[in-house]
Amino acid sequence: MTNILLAQEELLDRSKPPVPGPPKDVQFPDYFDTTLPGGINVLVIENNKIPAVSVRLVFKNAGSYYDNGKYGLASLTAELLTKGTKNRSATQIAEEIDFIGGNLNSGSDWDGSYVSLSLLKKHLNIGIDVLADVVLNPVFSEDEISRVKEQRLSSILQGKDDAGNLTDKMFNKVLFGNHPYAFPAEGTEESINSMTRGDYEDFYKSHYLPQSLILAFVGNITKEEAIMIVNDRFSNWSGTPQENSDVKVYLIDDRKPNSVDIVNKPGAVQSNLRVGHIGISRNNPDFIAVTVMNTILGGYFGSRINYNLREKHGYTYGARSGFNTKIYPGDFSVDADVRNEVTDTSVSLIIEELNRIIKEEVTDEEFQTVKNYLTGVFPLQLETANAVASRVINLKLYNLPRDYYNSYISSINGLTKQDILNAAKKYIHPDKLFIVISGDAKAIEEKMKKFGPVKVYDPDGKEIGGN
Amino acid sequence: MNGSHAANDVLFSEFDLTNGLKVILSADSSIPSAAINLCYHVGSKDDDPDKRGFSHLFEHLMFEGSKNIAPGDYDRLSLMAGCENNAYTTEDKTNYYLLVPSNQIEFGLWLESDRMLEFAVTEESLELQKEVVIEEKKQVYDNKPYGSVSMELAPRLFSENGYGWDTIGNTVDIENAKLDDVRAFFGKYYVPNNAVLTIAGDIDIDKTIRLVERYFGPISKGQNGSRKEFQNSLLEKEVRAEIYDEIQLPGIFLAYKMPKEDSKEFFEFDILSDVLSMGDSSRLYKELVYDKHLVSDVGAWVEGKEFAGLINIYAILMPGVKIETVQNEIDRIISEVKDGKVTAAELEKVINRIETRHAYRMQTNLSKADMLSHYAAFYNDPGLINTNIERYHMVTLEGIRESAAKYLDPANRVVLNYLPKK
Numbered sequence: 063m064t065n066i067l068l069a070q071e072e073l074l075d076r077s078k079p080p081v082p083g084p085p086k087d088v089q090f091p092d093y094f095d096t097t098l099p100g101g102i103n104v105l106v107i108e109n110n111k112i113p114a115v116s117v118r119l120v121f122k123n124a125g126s127y128y129d130n131g132k133y134g135l136a137s138l139t140a141e142l143l144t145k146g147t148k149n150r151s152a153t154q155i156a157e158e159i160d161f162i163g164g165n166l167n168s169g170s171d172w173d174g175s176y177v178s179l180s181l182l183k184k185h186l187n188i189g190i191d192v193l194a195d196v197v198l199n200p201v202f203s204e205d206e207i208s209r210v211k212e213q214r215l216s217s218i219l220q221g222k223d224d225a226g227n228l229t230d231k232m233f234n235k236v237l238f239g240n241h242p243y244a245f246p247a248e249g250t251e252e253s254i255n256s257m258t259r260g261d262y263e264d265f266y267k268s269h270y271l272p273q274s275l276i277l278a279f280v281g282n283i284t285k286e287e288a289i290m291i292v293n294d295r296f297s298n299w300s301g302t303p304q305e306n307s308d309v310k311v312y313l314i315d316d317r318k319p320n321s322v323d324i325v326n327k328p329g330a331v332q333s334n335l336r337v338g339h340i341g342i343s344r345n346n347p348d349f350i351a352v353t354v355m356n357t358i359l360g361g362y363f364g365s366r367i368n369y370n371l372r373e374k375h376g377y378t379y380g381a382r383s384g385f386n387t388k389i390y391p392g393d394f395s396v397d398a399d400v401r402n403e404v405t406d407t408s409v410s411l412i413i414e415e416l417n418r419i420i421k422e423e424v425t426d427e428e429f430q431t432v433k434n435y436l437t438g439v440f441p442l443q444l445e446t447a448n449a450v451a452s453r454v455i456n457l458k459l460y461n462l463p464r465d466y467y468n469s470y471i472s473s474i475n476g477l478t479k480q481d482i483l484n485a486a487k488k489y490i491h492p493d494k495l496f497i498v499i500s501g502d503a504k505a506i507e508e509k510m511k512k513f514g515p516v517k518v519y520d521p522d523g524k525e526i527g528g529n
Numbered sequence: 530m531n532g533s534h535a536a537n538d539v540l541f542s543e544f545d546l547t548n549g550l551k552v553i554l555s556a557d558s559s560i561p562s563a564a565i566n567l568c569y570h571v572g573s574k575d576d577d578p579d580k581r582g583f584s585h586l587f588e589h590l591m592f593e594g595s596k597n598i599a600p601g602d603y604d605r606l607s608l609m610a611g612c613e614n615n616a617y618t619t620e621d622k623t624n625y626y627l628l629v630p631s632n633q634i635e636f637g638l639w640l641e642s643d644r645m646l647e648f649a650v651t652e653e654s655l656e657l658q659k660e661v662v663i664e665e666k667k668q669v670y671d672n673k674p675y676g677s678v679s680m681e682l683a684p685r686l687f688s689e690n691g692y693g694w695d696t697i698g699n700t701v702d703i704e705n706a707k708l709d710d711v712r713a714f715f716g717k718y719y720v721p722n723n724a725v726l727t728i729a730g731d732i733d734i735d736k737t738i739r740l741v742e743r744y745f746g747p748i749s750k751g752q753n754g755s756r757k758e759f760q761n762s763l764l765e766k767e768v769r770a771e772i773y774d775e776i777q778l779p780g781i782f783l784a785y786k787m788p789k790e791d792s793k794e795f796f797e798f799d800i801l802s803d804v805l806s807m808g809d810s811s812r813l814y815k816e817l818v819y820d821k822h823l824v825s826d827v828g829a830w831v832e833g834k835e836f837a838g839l840i841n842i843y844a845i846l847m848p849g850v851k852i853e854t855v856q857n858e859i860d861r862i863i864s865e866v867k868d869g870k871v872t873a874a875e876l877e878k879v880i881n882r883i884e885t886r887h888a889y890r891m892q893t894n895l896s897k898a899d900m901l902s903h904y905a906a907f908y909n910d911p912g913l914i915n916t917n918i919e920r921y922h923m924v925t926l927e928g929i930r931e932s933a934a935k936y937l938d939p940a941n942r943v944v945l946n947y948l949p950k951k
Contacts, residue, residue, distance in 0.1 A: 074743060076597045076643060079606060080635040086561035086731075111559060112888045113537060153819070156809035161874070163881030182885050209822070216825040216847055219777045223674035329775065332664070332672045364608040373601065376660030379668045399668040431609045438611015438630045441560040446892045 088441050090467035091450050094285040095458075100300065101273035104292055105454055106285040109447035116180040116280040116448055117193060120455055124175040124269035126247035127389070132257055134249020136170040138210055139265045143168045143177060145206040147199040152206055155192055164189050168196070172243060173389045173459060175269070180448075183282045194295040197270070202262045214254050221248075222521040225334035225399070228325040228500040232519065233336045236323055236496050237393055271301035276458050280451040319494040320514040324528075325521060326503040333405040333501035337412050338395030339494050344387040344460040350473045351485040352385055357432045358482070359383050359419050359490075360396055364431065366415050367396060375411070377404045385489075389460065394489065402502060406509040409497060416492035423479040437471050503527070537888070538915040539897055542734055543905065548750040549722025552741050553901045553911050555729040557894065561631045563730025564894035567641055568902035570725075571718035572621040573698065574691030574835075575757060582698015585618040586662050586706055587714055591625065592616075593654035596647035600654050603640065610636050618696050621835040622906060626895060631731035635740055642744035645724070648715040652708055659703055666697045674776045675947055678843075682784050685768045685943040690759045692837055720751025727902040727911075730894040761789060761837040763936070768943045773950045778825070779852050780947040781859070783842040787936045790833025791908055794932045796920045798831045798840050801929050803879040804871055805829040805842070805862070810878075812862050813842070823850050823858060835907060840936070852946055863937050869930040876926060887918050 094106040126136045144166055145152040159166045164181035166189075177197055181189045221227040231246055238244035277296070279288040319339065342352060353361070360367035360383025371381040381398035396416075400408040444450050457466055495513075499506065503518045507528070510516050517528035541555040576583040592614075594600040607614050613628040629637040670676045680695045687693040726745065728737055763786050788794045806813045806829040813827045824844040832839040844855050890896050897914065904913035 074747070076639065076646075078597075079610070080639050082610070082636055083632045085611075085630055085632050088561060112891055114885065114888050153810070153815070156815075160808035160810040161878045161881065163878070163883070163885040165885075180885075180889075182881075182888060185881070209819070212822060212847070213818075213825055216778065219848065220674070220825070220845070223776050225672060327775070330672055332667045334672075362608070364604055372661055373657070376657045377664070379661060379665040399664070399672070401664060401667065427609075431605070434611045435608045438633070439613050439628070441562040441630065442613065442628055445560050445562070445894070 085437070088444070088471065090470075091444060093450075093454050094288075095454075095464070098292065098297075100297060101271070101275070102292060102296060103276045103458060104288060105276065105278040105451070105458070106283065106288045107278065107280045107447055107451045107454055108282075108284060109280070109450070110282050111447070112282065113183045114180065114281050115183050115186055115283045116178060116451065117190070118278045118280060118451060118455065119177040119197060120276040120278070120459060121175045121270055122173070122274045122276065122459060124274060125170050125173045127172050127242045128265075128269060129242065129245070129247075132261055133245045133253040134214065134247070135257060135261055135265050136175055136269075137247055137249065138214065138254070138257070139262045140168045140170040140175040140177070141210055142202050142206060142262055143196045143200045145210065146201050146203050147195045148201060149195055149199060150192070155196065158188065158192050162188050166192065166196070170247070172247065186283075190291055190295060198296075198299055200266060202259055202266070204259060207259055207262065211254055211257075214249060215251060218248060218251055218254070225327060225330065225332070225500045228327070228521055229334045229336050229498050232323050232325050232500070232523065233338070233393070233395065233496065233498040235523070236318075236321065236498065237338070237340065241390075243388075243390070243392065267301075272296065272299050273301065276455055278451050278455055281447040319496055322497045322499070322510045322513050322516040324503045324507060324510065324516060324518045325498075325500040325523075326518050326526065327500055327521070328502055328504065330402070330500070330502045332399045332401055333499050333506055334399050335405065335409065335497070335499045335501075336395045336397050337409060337495055337497050338393055339491050339496060340391050341385040341394035342387055342489060343389060343391045344456070345462060346387070348485055348488070349387070350470070351477055351481045352489055354432055354436065354474060354477055355419065355482045355485040355489075356383055356385055357436065358424050358428050359415065359486075362432075362435065364435070366419070367412060370411050370415060371398060371400070371408055375404070377401060377408050381412075402505045405499065405501065405506045406512065409510075409513060413492055413495070416490055416495075419486045420483075420490050420492065423483050426479075429479055429482065433474055433477075436474050440471060537891065539891060539901070541901060541911060543911055544738070546721060546742065546746055548746070548748055549720075550745050550748070551725040551905050552745075553725065553727040553905055554732060554734050554737055555727070555897060555901060556732050556734055557729065557897075558731045561731050562894065563629055563631055563634055563637075563728055563732050564898040565627045565629060565634070565637045565641060566727045566729070566895070566898035566902050567625045567645075568725045568727070568906045569623045569625075569718060570621070570723050570756070570906050571623055572619050573694065573696040574620045575718070576691060576694070576698065579702060580706065580710065581694040581702045582662070582696070583702070583706065583710070583714060584623055585696050585698060586658065586703055587711065588616050588618045588623050588625075589658040589662055590650045590654060590711060591644055593650050593658065595644040595649050597643050598640065600651060603644070607640060612637065620692055620696060622903070624899065624902065626898065628895060634728070634732060634737065638740050638744040641726075642748065645719060645721060645745070646748050648712055648719075650708070650711060655706065655708055655711060659706060662697075662703055663700055666700065670695075670697060675774060675780055675782075675845075677772065677774065678782050678945065678947070681770065681772055681945055682782065682943055685770065686764070686784055686786060686839065687837070689762070690836075691757065692834065716751065721745060721748050722750050722753060725902045725905045727898040727905070729898040729901065759836055761786070763941045764943070765940060767939045769946070770944075771946045771948055774947050776947060776949050778846050778848065779949065780843060780845045781852060781855055782945040782947065783859070783942055785840045785936055785938075785942045787831070787838040787840055787932075789836055789838050792838070793928065794936065795831060795833045795838055797924050797929045797932045798838070798936070800876065800879045800883070800921065800924050801866065801871070801933060802829040802831050802840060803882060804866070804875045807879065807882055812866075813844070813859070816862060817844060817855065817858055821858070822847055823855050856944075860939075863933075867930065867933045867937055869926070871926055871929055873926060876924070876929075880921060883918070883921050
């Protein structure tokens with residue numbers, strides 16, 4: 063054995079990487095997609111790797127975007143679904159689902175509201191009973207409402223301790239002006255206290271509709287089984303679509319870039335910072351070029367911003383940039399936690415990188431690395447049935463073509479360096495940045511003035527100083 | 530190949546190289562990708578008491594170059610090859626992984642074997658990674674509400690051994706790390722006979738065996754027997770402390786000592802912790818959150834380590850609630866458990882939950898590779914990935930009651946009260 067190994071070692075040239083064989087083709091899994099007469103869009107993503115099933119319901123046009131001034135309404139309505147129905151109390155729902163080892167969750171984001179169930183296939187029938195009940199028959203009892211409100215108020219209070227949470231809230235506020243995305247989806251102390259039972263009932267009636275529903279069956283289940291379940295449980299469900307006449311696409315008109323907003327956390331040992339501006343929507347035709355450009359800029363470990371702030375200077379444990387894409391344009395921002403003394407230097411380095419990406423073409427090596435990386439990790443995004451389902455649901459939610467993921471890799475490989483530069487020029491604006499920091503104002507305020515007028519706030523968002 | 534197996538069992542082959550490296554291969558071609566997982570049997574409990582945080586700092590340094598890989602090239606080359614990489618350190622192990630497209634398996638083995646082959650970290654890399662780790666400590670522990678709990682608990686639970694500090698270690702010790710110490714650490718622990726290599730995913734077993742032999746076979750064996758072992762002892766008197774933090778709401782954090790990961794008690798307490806806090810029907814959630822509105826958040830979980838174990842319980846209070854009230858409620862619920870009030874239905878519920886968890890853990894190459902490595906490194910039995918579930922089925926109500934009565938004793942716990950700074 064030893065001799066054979068020694069002989070091998072002589073032949074083995076470790077000085078450069080071995081040459082890979084040709085990459086294998088990656089196929090996006092096939093899925094079933096149909097819209098039933100009642101309007102429900104049924105998806106079946108079958109995968110028999112493990113004996114488990116997830117059922118995921120997505121209600122379009124039912125997200126926090128539609129809170130319409132009652133911040134937290136979409137989120138609390140979703141939470142209350144599992145807290146009591148015409149047939150079951152909250153406790154009974156919890157007991158039934160826990161007993162079969164299942165997970166039943168409901169919630170919302172900006173673009174929709176969600177209910178999901180995951181469990182072993184053998185318990186599917188019981189799980190579906192409970193799932194259909196919470197979706198079709200919620201009662202929004204006063205008792206549960208007060209409990210959920212109390213919990214939410216405590217969570218808002220706890221959020222005031224969290225540097226990242228304080229930065230996010232302030233960033234959205236200064237960035238989105240009077241657009242719905244400016245307001246906290248979890249609600250505010252004032253908005254939570256002011257909502258009543260009628261608000262949740264109304265929101266449920268007008269936003270939880272079969273016509274808005276994407277119903278995805280994921281895992282160890284066939285399309286025949288799935289359709290049978292839908293016909294059995296959801297076929298009698300009719301909702302009257304109401305016009306959301308009270309909801310407008312707000313204009314974003316009171317943004318003042320090149321400003322610095324500091325949420326004061328006296329004694330903080332790091333500055334949590336976000337630097338950015340308005341980005342793009344998910345269905346922007348340049349989405350893939352923007353993704354590749356952002357990956358080079360700050361979207362992965364090997365990016366310019368992470369390299370510069372972490373690997374070159376040791377200012378941070380990690381720095382990232384990203385486009386937060388939704389139905390309407392979300393934000394583009396660079397995020398990092400850096401030590402107090404280098405807060406201003408870090409912001410300067412970030413701005414330098416933003417300027418560089420819009421001025422010069424990326425290098426061949428950077429470009430090829432990101433192409434290889436995005437292509438190489440693509441199979442990992444298809445590894446679990448739920449990961450595939452999330453992608454299929456996004457295709458439907460954002461009206462993307464069915465073959466989107468089949469052409470994903472060729473779309474990436476078809477891009478040129480000029481496309482990347484164009485995307486950077488079009489979507490990165492170093493001259494119109496909002497800089498938001500939560501940290502120790504005393505330690506950082508003075509040095510931040512070079513970036514623009516500085517305002518200082520307390521954790522409640524009340525202005526307490528600045529120039 | 531292991532013998533009989535159930536329908537959803539993970540199949541694998543295992544063999545040892547002559548230098549002592551344990552190798553496990555598990556084929557699954559559902560996606561054209563594989564996880565290459567290297568688990569070194571060294572963690573923060575092996576740090577010297579005046580070099581706390583060393584094994585974790587070392588994890589960072591392993592990305593800083595080796596004999597044929599220049600500083601910065603580990604990441605550069607692996608990203609260029611379409612791979613994802615990362616690592617983590619616990620008290621007992623340091624685990625590295627690389628997720629490779631299946632045409633890059635040889636590349637992955639080349640890259641991973643080089644950093645076992647020879648140490649080449651520079652002074653410059655060491656200084657830089659010290660700074661990164663210190664920022665990591667600030668971000669994850671110091672600047673986060675209740676973030677210091679594990680650092681405050683460890684020395685109070687384990688005054689006599691290497692579990693007495695958190696994996697992240699101590700800022701001064703990290704600042705003082707010298708290149709010579711780091712090199713010695715490598716020589717002692719980063720040797721093939723202290724590691725397990727698992728490759729799970731889209732692989733050809735025979736071809737992969739040859740590649741592993743080619744790249745890892747020539748690496749020299751290290752010395753054996755460098756490991757510190759110790760006995761787990763229980764506490765004799767309750768330890769209490771008040772910690773003032775940048776928080777709005779007080780919190781209670783309890784930890785009881787218990788036997789190690791592969792003990793009968795570990796499985797009993799894993800089930801009991803779910804009885805206490807898994808799902809809205811669990812005892813702590815139902816009583817303290819739902820019925821009495823005393824806490825906003827509550828949880829219980831077990832930590833199974835190589836030589837010891839812990840049962841952790843925490844609660845974050847609702848505004849205006851007294852910490853004594855919540856402490857008394859938790860103590861009452863625990864004493865009910867010790868009195869044998871856990872029901873057969875609760876046991877069945879938790880077993881169902883554990884079956885679901887077991888199934889979902891088999892979904893990814895990385896998760897499978899991580900478990901195979903772990904069970905091989907600590908118990909010399911990667912087959913535990915399939916058979917561990919049986920240990921849960923063997924748990925009885927009587928066993929839970931007896932273990933609860935023995936270990937959930939106030940004298941055997943540390944209690945931290947987190948209070949808002951004035």
